[in-house]
Amino acid sequence: MSPEKGGNNQLEAKNRPAQKEPHRTADRLRIDWTTYGTTVVLVVGIIITAIFQPVFLTVSNIANVLSQIAVLGILTMAQTIVLISGGIDLSVGSNVALSGVTAGLLFLHGVPLWVDCFAALGCATAIGLINGLLVAQNRAHPFIITLGMLTLLEGIAELVTGGSPVNDMGALATILGGTIFFGIPTAVVLLFIIVVLTALFLARTPLGRTAYAIGGNEEASYLSGIPIKRTKVYIYTLAGVISGIAALTLSGILNAAEANIGTGLELQSIAAAVIGGTPLIGGRGGAWRSLQGVLLLGVVSNSLNLMSVGANYQNIALGVIVLIAVMVQKNR
């Protein structure tokens, strides 16, 4: 069984008592809620919304939903990799803000756009690298380290912008904020590419497999000769790179960069990953699972807006649906 589908621990499988023969057919017919719970909730949500609001299934609205989840989706891939390795990155949102602001301010000062983009990616990567080094080199939990980084980055972003937004991102708005072909938003294509690459990275590369191993049991991984510290540095750096891509995408979509633009994205990305089936304890989950969580949040928000549900009721509905999605994934 692959980690993506729910179990990375082969020892667990070996030690599990053999199932009795009569139960096999019943087992085959039973839905694996751990894997498909979110999918079921998502499909039910789509059906209900489509009944009450037929416009939900129009091409333009589907494009809306996908473009609305693009940034969160990309960022959730960064969070997923870190969560699988047993870590957590609370600084992804503020990384998005500072990287976006870096690109925006450089553009404002007449620096060519491609240089701005590389500077933003460089900034995001450096933040990821620093996170990785801090997490790898001491025993403090990544939660507190990345919380410190979140605060630090927010402060820097606010300081350099003076709290005011940068309201022009030039061609970035037409490239990443526009459509690429057949009316498909570029951000959606980018999301798809990032999800595929993340899935391949986790499933097919030694570093990706190592992330599962460390997240599953760090001590056993260490005793097996896995370079724990180096792997953590790579993983957080990679999360930084992906955060940089999310920053450019968000700046392009909004045609703006702002110090508080990433506020809340860190918790949303964690929520989306966990709802999708990538647990906080690490060692399990995957890109496609997390994407389900992102989709569920996006679909719920879109459908509530389409049905003109008031803000307070939206929060209640969102909370209930998220709880249902988590509860149906039993054996988590």
Place this chain on the structure above:
Amino acid sequence: MHSQLTIGLSKKCKLACSMPARLLSLLLAGFFAASAASSGAEATPAAGGKILTIAFMRPGPDPYYQDGQNGAVMAAPSLGAKVVTYFSNNSQSQELANVEDAISKQVDGILMYAVSLSAESADVAKANAAHVPIFLLYGYDKSLLPKVAGFEQVNLIEYGKEVGTWLAKHLAEGKVAIITGLLGRGDAEAYAEGFKNGLADNKQLTVVAQVPGDWNRQKAQHAAQDLITAHPDLKGLYVENEDMAIGAILALKRAGKLSQVKVVSCNGAPYGLEAIGNGEIQASNTCSPALEAVMGLRILTGVIGHTTESGHLYYSLTVFVTKDNIKDANPWVPDQTGIEKFLSLPLLKPVADSDLP
């Protein structure tokens, strides 16, 4: 900026015995200390011969609060005061800790934009217990008024109503939608209520949806996308601040609907005025946070110096702006001349507190 956040973080880091995390904390402390130094200014002593120390507290990183803070800092020396700034990071507990910190530093008064209604009550109780006058920019709870130096805020219902009235006159018929700020504090609710009251002047207009934007540009952009999908024939859109309005306009532009939908808003931020100038926002009710904070500081220092009576409600100066009178809006980011103009304006007159919730 002596943020308690730094101190809180340091404690956590000590628990974790983590050197790099301590280093981060030191960096944060250095950063905030640098901000505090920059906010200090040379003040001329007031009539009593003492330079007043005023704690200015802002709840979040939004430009509105930042520019309010800048206005207070710039005006303070002329009022015989110096301003120490605090940041609450949208946290009620952080805000209360900041109030305690300011009290322990023996400030002469506190001028604040509170995080929330419940935080306000706790802040006022702390300040009252320490006999430190506290002035609330946007006090939402009428019962607190006798306990504070004063409240200053826009007339919440009227602020939205003027926008609704304008749209009722300038849009013959059709569907109208509202993108609100974050509900829960009373202001976003009151703006929407006022807007609907004003819109009621034209019976041919119908509010078909009221969805949240939470003062967040990205969320407002998504909301506008969804609104135009659900109501392709939408004719009017009220977005409760211009930061969100810019996001909504982008969504309408990309959907090719901007020419069809009249967008109206509130605030008067520099980018909002620019959008009014190029016709993307049709009208906006503007209020300069810098002017608001300068007025608040003037009243507070007056209360401390016993020249102004405490416990009154004041309405901030607002200017309703369309393309024709953009220059009438008071600037959010004034220069020193602008601050001097704010200082020379007549002090606000107290109003009845009957409009408060």
